[in-house]
Amino acid sequence: MQNITLDTITQAVINHGDRGKSHPRLYEIYTSLVPHLHDFVREVNLTESELQQGRSFLNQASHHTQEIPTGEIHLLTDLLGISELVELLQDAHRGTESNLEGPLYVPNAPERQMGDRLGIDAEGDALLLSGRVFNLNGQPIANAVIDVWQPNSKGLYDIQDPSQPLGNFRGRFKTNESGKYRFETVVPIGYKVPASGPSGELLRLLGRHPWRAAHIHFKVSAPEYTSLTTQIFIAGDPHLDSDTTFAVRSAIVELQKHEALGELKVRNQSKPFYTTEFDFVLKSAPLSSREL
Structure with missing residues (x-):
C-alpha cells in the first residue's frame, strides 16, 4: 500500500496515470504545475479554511454577469x-x-x-x-x-x-x-x-x-x-x-x-x-x- 506523506504526496500525484503516454504536452504542463502548486501550499502553510475561500472565489469567478457575460x-x-x-x-x-x-x-x-x-x-x-x-x-x-x-x-x-x-x-x-x-x-x-x-x-x-x-x-x-x-x-x-x-x-x-x-x-x-x-x-x- 502506498504511504502518502508530506514528502511523497507530490510525486504520487505526478505518477498517477499513464505518465504522458496519452497526452505528452498536457503531462509536461501537469508535471510542472503540480510541484509549483504543492510548493505554494507548503510555503504559505495554507489552511483548510483558506483553501475553501479559494474554491469559493473560483466558483464565483466562473459565474456569468451583466458586467462580464463570459464570467471572470x-x-x-x-x-x-x-x-x-x-x-x-x-x-x-x-x-x-x-x-x-x-x-x-x-x-x-x-x-x-x-x-x-x-x-x-x-x-x-x-x-x-x-x-x-x-x-x-x-x-x-x-x-x-x-x-x-x-x-x-x-x-x-x-x-x-x-x-x-x-x-x-x-x-x-x-x-x-x-x-x-x-x-x-x-x-x-x-x-x-x-x-x-x-x-x-x-x-x-x-x-x-x-x-x-x-x-x-x-x-x-x-x-x-x-x-x-x-x-x-x-x-x-x-x-x-x-x-x-x-x-x-x-x-x-x-x-x-x-x-x-x-x-x-x-x-x-x-x-x-x-x-x-x-x-x-x-x-x-x-x-x-x-x-x-
Whole structure:
C-alpha cells in the first residue's frame, strides 16, 4: 500500500496515470504545475479554511454577469499578468507586437466598408483612424481582415450596456489593394474593469486600482500570415504606466485634433475631431500551418 506523506504526496500525484503516454504536452504542463502548486501550499502553510475561500472565489469567478457575460476567469488571468506573460513569451519580436485579447471579444462582428463608422455615440469625440497592413518585407497585404472592438465614450462595451445595440463599436474591415484600412470611431477612454464580482474584491483587498488605459482592440488576419491580436493605446492616458492588466507596451498612438471649419466641412464633422494612424505588420505563417 502506498504511504502518502508530506514528502511523497507530490510525486504520487505526478505518477498517477499513464505518465504522458496519452497526452505528452498536457503531462509536461501537469508535471510542472503540480510541484509549483504543492510548493505554494507548503510555503504559505495554507489552511483548510483558506483553501475553501479559494474554491469559493473560483466558483464565483466562473459565474456569468451583466458586467462580464463570459464570467471572470479570463479577466482573472489578465489581472494576474498571466495573459500578458503568455503574449510576451510567444511574441517573436518581429512584426507588430501581439497583446492580450481581453474577456469582451465577440466573434463574427458586423462586416463594414472602408470609411464606415464603427458605432453610434453622439456624445463621443470622433476619431478617424487609418493605416496599412504590411508583411515583413514592407509589401502591402490586400484583403486582410481587420476585426476591431472597443468601448464607447463612457467606457462601456455593447455587451455590458443595454442602451447600446449589439455590435456597436465592433466591426470587420478589409484592406484595399494597397493594404490600407480606414474607419471612423470615437476616442476611447480608460475604464475600470468589472469590479462588482470576486476579481474586483481581490483588487480592493490588495489595494490595486481597477483602471485600464484607453485602448482599441484589433485582430488582423490574412491567408498565409500568422493572425495578430493586439491593442493600441492612446497617448496621454493617466494609466499608461499602471494599466491593471499590465498590457501597455510600445503600441501607443498620438491623436491630432482638428478644429478648423474647413477641415470640419471636408470630413463631414459637426464638431472638433481627432485623427491618428497605425500600421500593422504580419509575419508569414509557418509552412506546416498553411492550407495545401
